[in-house]
Amino acid sequence: MSISSQRFARLLKQALNTIKAREDKNLEIIQDELGHALGRKNGSAVRYWRKGHIPADPEDVYLLSQALAARGGLTQHQVEQFLRCTDYPNAAHQVAAQICEHEKDVVQERSVLLELQPFVVGPPITDPRQFYGRSRELERIFNNWQGVPLQNIALVGPRRSGKTSLLHYVRHITTTPTHRLRDGQRADWLKEPQQYRWAVVDFQDPRLVKPQFLLPHLLRELGFPVPTPCIIETFMEVMIDHLERPTIILMDELAAALAAPELDMAFWYSLRALVNSYANGRLAFLLTSHTPPFEIAADVGKPSPFFNMFNLVELGPFAMDEARELTNSSPLPFATEDVEWIIKHSGSWPVLVQLFCNERLLSLEKGQSDDSWQQAALHHAKPYAYLLE
Ligand SMILES: Nc1ncnc2c1ncn2[C@@H]1O[C@H](COP(=O)(O)OP(=O)(O)OP(=O)(O)O)[C@@H](O)[C@H]1O
Ligand SMILES: [Mg+2]
Structure with a gap:
């Protein structure tokens, strides 16, 4: 030997x-x-x-x-x-x-682990245990990735509808061990999750709208070698050489990428060529944006045909039972009328359910028995009034 x-x-x-x-x-x-x-x-x-x-x-x-x-x-x-x-x-x-x-x-x-908040108001959810609902959207998303060709998804929803939270969840849920999930939380969305390679890009990071940072970032995330120099041509070569396994690139905040002059038409054409001509159906993108990608792209003068290849998944409020599940997760149980008040006034939007639950929990912890928590909740919800219109 x-x-x-x-x-x-x-x-x-x-x-x-x-x-x-x-x-x-x-x-x-x-x-x-x-x-x-x-x-x-x-x-x-x-x-x-x-x-x-x-x-x-x-x-x-x-x-x-x-x-x-x-x-x-x-x-x-x-x-x-x-x-x-x-x-x-x-x-x-x-x-x-x-x-x-x-x-x-x-x-x-x-x-x-010990510091997980019962309710998260503001930042996106990154721990799968704090993520609720979205079973219909998850079903639709993962259906696109069960076999070749993998298909591209545009996750479209208003501000604060839960796009980034869902993107992180999609990235991690299929490989999160059961002991790091809530009881009964589904993780078996893909048949062979270990086979998939993932990359996440947050275009709100100012470095990642510049090709000299974005291209090596993508290759590192996917576990591919980074060539020198790492420019679009060498990036394409490495990608083409390594696309044997299903590969999914998750891009958050498309609008920020489209607003960046460095990510020009040639860049988006390259991604389209990778998907269509070289990947054998093994590469797909999931993008998040507030309006469908081809609309934003056309608005900013970058009407690349790359953006015509996306299936839309629209993100609205939680289904009623999903909003209830989150509300019922409170460490101090809420009375039925409080749960109903929260569902009704939040319109089942995740951010509002979280906010209202948080107010109710704080008031219970302080031993308050009046309904002043409802006034506080409605006051803090003002910035999200557009969700209820
Ligand atoms: N599935 C979920 N389960 C529990 N809470 C959620 C879920 N989705 C969203 N939220 C709550 O909604 C808030 C907004 O979520 P997120 O940041 O993901 O939205 P977004 O659509 O990416 O917002 P923006 O458009 O501002 O980037 C978060 O504070 C989060 O707590
Ligand atoms: Mg977001």
């Missing part, structure tokens, strides 16, 4: 044993679960690799290190060593950082 194979076998065994100790599970079960995560029927490939046979396909190496890292079996440094002893073709350091990014989120999430 070569030194690389020995090192590979040692790291893999060590990772399996770490997972075994963390999860208190039998090694056979862990190997089967890893096999499933890599799209196989059982763990026989993992058993074979454990004996020092380095996987021939770099894709298997990538997925294996991702699965081991996600379960705490490998640290970022170990992922890098793991990739190096397999002669992984791409920059091991960068790929390891990308693979472990999710693990960092998990650690961060653990550290804030």
Whole structure:
């Protein structure tokens, strides 16, 4: 056995044993679960690799290190060593950082676990446990990504309707373990979620409307190598070379991107060419905006045919039962008439349900028995009056 194979076998065994100790599970079960995560029927490939046979396909190496890292079996440094002893073709350091990014989120999430607010008023929801409803919209979105060609989605809704929250949820829900969800929260929207690659772009970040930042950002998010120089031509080449797995790029606040002079017509044409000519149906975009993309694009003088390829998913208020579920999640239960008041006056818009629930909870915590919380709630809701018109 070569030194690389020995090192590979040692790291893999060590990772399996770490997972075994963390999860208190039998090694056979862990190997089967890893096999499933890599799209196989059982763990026989993992058993074979454990004996020092380095996987021939770099894709298997990538997925294996991702699965081991996600379960705490490998640290970022170990992922890098793991990739190096397999002669992984791409920059091991960068790929390891990308693979472990999710693990960092998990650690961060653990550290804030105790501080989760019962109601979130203002910022987008980023923890899936605080996300409610939207089952019809999720169904429509994930239906577009069940098979090839993956289809493009424009998530369109007024300000504060919940677009960014839904975008984050779509990105994370299919790979969030059950113990980090509420009871009964659905996560099985995709058949093989581990196969999908994701990138998120927030165009409100002023750096990301400049190609010199945006293009490497996209490649890093997707775990692809970043060429030097990273310009649209080299970006396209890397994308074309790496689009074997389903790849979804989520872009928040399209209007900000369209307003940016650096993201010109040529840029949007390149994305269209990638989707239509090179991706074999394995690349799709989800954009958020206040009005349909082709309308904003035409308004700002960038009427690219890229924007004609989107299926609209419109975001309105919660369904009644979804608004009730959020209202009933209060740590101090609300009286039925309070729940009804909240549903009626919020029009079931998530931001208003959150705001009104928060006011009610604060008043209960202070032991107030009058209805002054309703006056406060209506006062704070004034900036959102447009949602109720
Ligand atoms: N599915 C949801 N579950 C619970 N709360 C939600 C949900 N969607 C939105 N909200 C609440 O609504 C508020 C606005 O959400 P978000 O920021 O996602 O909206 P947006 O449409 O992206 O707004 P903007 O147009 O200003 O960017 C958040 O404070 C959040 O708490
Ligand atoms: Mg937003």
